[in-house]
Amino acid sequence: MAGVTVIEVSDAADPRLDDFRDLTDADVRPDRRGVVIAEGANVVERLLSSPYPVLSVVGVRSRIEALAPALSVIDAPVYVVDKWLLSEVVGFRVTRGVLAAAARPAPVEVSQLVTTARRVAVLESLNDFENLGALFRNAAAFGVDAVLLDPQCADPLYRRSVRVSMGHVLRVPFAVLPGDWPASLSMVTGAGLRLLALTPAAGATPLREVIAPERWAVMLGAEGPGLSAAALAAADERVRIPMAAGVDSLNVATAAAVAFAHLA
Numbered sequence: 001m002a003g004v005t006v007i008e009v010s011d012a013a014d015p016r017l018d019d020f021r022d023l024t025d026a027d028v029r030p031d032r033r034g035v036v037i038a039e040g041a042n043v044v045e046r047l048l049s050s051p052y053p054v055l056s057v058v059g060v061r062s063r064i065e066a067l068a069p070a071l072s073v074i075d076a077p078v079y080v081v082d083k084w085l086l087s088e089v090v091g092f093r094v095t096r097g098v099l100a101a102a103a104r105p106a107p108v109e110v111s112q113l114v115t116t117a118r119r120v121a122v123l124e125s126l127n128d129f130e131n132l133g134a135l136f137r138n139a140a141a142f143g144v145d146a147v148l149l150d151p152q153c154a155d156p157l158y159r160r161s162v163r164v165s166m167g168h169v170l171r172v173p174f175a176v177l178p179g180d181w182p183a184s185l186s187m188v189t190g191a192g193l194r195l196l197a198l199t200p201a202a203g204a205t206p207l208r209e210v211i212a213p214e215r216w217a218v219m220l221g222a223e224g225p226g227l228s229a230a231a232l233a234a235a236d237e238r239v240r241i242p243m244a245a246g247v248d249s250l251n252v253a254t255a256a257a258v259a260f261a262h263l264a
Contacts, residue, residue, distance in 0.1 A: 004071045006064060006080045012088045016079065019101035020058055023159060024091040034104055037159040038167060040096035045070050046167030052102035059098030060086065067098065104157060108175045110148060110184075114191035117145035119264065120217035121256060122188060122195070124181070124231050127154040127222065133164030134253035135220075140168035142260035147174040148188065148217075150181045185219075185234040193217040197227055197235035198259055200249050204240035212263040220259075223252050 009017060019035050035055070038047035041063055048054060048070045057064070057071060058079040064071070071078055086094050114120065121144050126132050132154050139147055147156070153176070154161065156169045177184040189195050194213040197204075198220050219235060221227035226249075232238060241250065241258050250258070 009079045022091045036102045036157045038100045039163045043167035044100040050170040055101040057100045063098035110175045113146040118215045119144045121147045122219040124150045125152040125222040129160035130164045133161035136165040136169040138257040142264045182231045182234045195235045196239045204238035
């Protein structure tokens, strides 16, 4: 394979594949939190071009060949396996045919992001991996500069979040606000960002009437409970998305996309 040295692996127990082993429960295992897993050709390609240090790549030959140009510039082992062995190692049927593992970089400081960002998403208690991944994909699509999470949010770098984000979680900077939530929201407003709380509550300003500030931060809560009363109280303005009668809310990632698109 031009430009890429591949290593054939035929034993599912080979320790060189340990970063990819039993991924069905790896999202909640503390021993795996130092590794980021990308799944599928598009996501792997975004990982390869990201700042995340690649540890290894594994896949069936056809997928590895398709990724050869991107793989040729990395300094990490590339393993070729058959599809049955790959599924045995991972613990589920791998239809996308290729995965990559990378090391987590050092956490980004909140102050580093809010100083320069013009468009920010702030999340409270989002702990659904798929919703979190979809929200990051929407953030990338509408030019959001950074995502800030409260301490209760799920980790955006879990495998399912990375997959659903189509790898865009690897390109949108994020940071976790300090534990004194929601007092830590003062870091957002203190940096000059206007904090807009998205809520379906009556009395909130309809989104279509909001003129986008020069620098803004949209705050969203988990589906069901929404934003806490304390988080709402910390906002500069409460904003709602008008909906037809009988519909009280949107999926959080969808609501985020609507708000991002309007404000962008």
